[in-house]
């Protein structure tokens with residue numbers, strides 16, 4: 001079902017398991033950001049006056065986790081959610097979750113008996129991830145975001161989260177921005193519902209991710225159109241090859257003059273931090289980069305100017321990923337500085353272009369025309385808070 005969701009968590013797992021030092025620094029960051037901001041978030045007024053555009057600001061935690069603020073129910077119950085283009089279902093922790101569900105207890109919980117707009121569904125759900133699952137039951141309620149109201153959204157109330165990584169993330173739940181084919185049967189997911197209720201004129205949204213370390217302003221999702229101030233040049237469109245994921249074809253991947261992959265599928269996934277690559281291709285790429293692997297981490301030189309761009313040819317246009325995007329600096333316990341890539345292998349036959357790619361390229365998700373659009377993102381534009 002939400003296969004890509006598990007990919008997100010694999011990429012977290014890669015980060016956490018592969019690099020102890022990084023893990024510590026992530027956790028060190030977590031409390032100040034997690035607790036300090038929770039209250040500030042509550043006072044953010046996201047009311048906009050646009051009838052045809054809905055703007056949803058994102059927060060960025062260390063370029064690893066992006067999330068926005070939404071509320072569910074009447075009166076509103078507020079949540080931090082990951083807005084995930086790689087899955088189609090929405091869920092929040094349930095106030096009925098048992099005490100021993102630590103991930104649920106650490107996060108905000110939806111209480112249906114405190115919402116007058118809650119509608120019971122009666123079905124149970126299970127979402128599978130690579131190393132665990134989320135189990136609960138379905139409900140319907142009004143989702144509020146960016147000044148808009150989406151009525152009767154079917155979402156999961158999570159009772160059990162058999163997945164360690166949910167303990168440590170800041171977001172409480174997930175809003176799936178994928179298309180209907182990957183959603184629960186007999187339920188209309190977020191985007192389809194939003195368009196069915198005519199909240200926006202065009203059934204389109206765009207993602208601008210800001211990758212500035214240490215800054216909380218993470219960019220934004222604009223629903224109903226695109227924002228010209230966030231990209232340069234024109235938007236290059238490519239048709240979807242599957243109507244569930246935001247999936248399309250990359251005609252060719254090359255490093256220098258070497259072909260790495262041909263005619264391969266790819267999805268755009270805000271819920272994955274890195275770029276995940278089919279295993280065989282991953283090995284070829286790492287050879288081309290002169291990378292070495294140790295403890296599951298792939299190291300490259302820290303002399304970025306010696307590293308090549310990785311070029312993705314998409315519908316006749318080349319989209320490079322530069323060493324600035326794909327290399328991260330890691331300080332080891334002995335204070336030695338090393339450089340690792342932000343690529344990870346995945347046992348699938350398509351690429352998952354996560355935040356590393358989405359930071360460089362402004363992306364447009366067009367459900368009406370069944371296509372995605374790519375343009376060079378304007379770097380470093382802060383969103384208004």
Ligand SMILES: *[C@@H]1O[C@H](CO)[C@@H](O)[C@H](O)[C@H]1NC(C)=O
Pocket residue numbers: 045046047
């Ligand atoms: C949010 O902003 C709108 C428009 O400026 C204003 O009408 C509304 O009262 C504000 N809400 C809160 C909770 O501050």
Ligand SMILES: *[C@@H]1O[C@H](CO)[C@@H](O)[C@H](O)[C@H]1NC(C)=O
Pocket residue numbers: 049
């Ligand atoms: C919002 O729209 C209303 C009605 O069109 C208008 O009166 C008001 O001035 C607008 N508010 C802002 C903050 O633009």
Ligand SMILES: *[C@@H]1O[C@H](CO)[C@@H](O)[C@H](O)[C@H]1NC(C)=O
Pocket residue numbers: 095096111112113114
């Ligand atoms: C949910 O809200 C109701 C009504 O306010 C309250 O009685 C109940 O204790 C809450 N449930 C939980 C599990 O917090």
Ligand SMILES: *[C@@H]1O[C@H](CO)[C@@H](O)[C@H](O)[C@H]1NC(C)=O
Pocket residue numbers: 122123124137
């Ligand atoms: C849903 O799960 C609960 C708890 O496991 C169980 O008691 C209930 O019978 C299930 N409901 C349906 C409709 O399967």
Ligand SMILES: *[C@@H]1O[C@H](CO)[C@@H](O)[C@H](O)[C@H]1NC(C)=O
Pocket residue numbers: 119151152
């Ligand atoms: C939402 O569901 C309720 C109860 O099923 C129904 O009365 C209402 O018309 C629905 N609203 C919309 C906008 O679909």
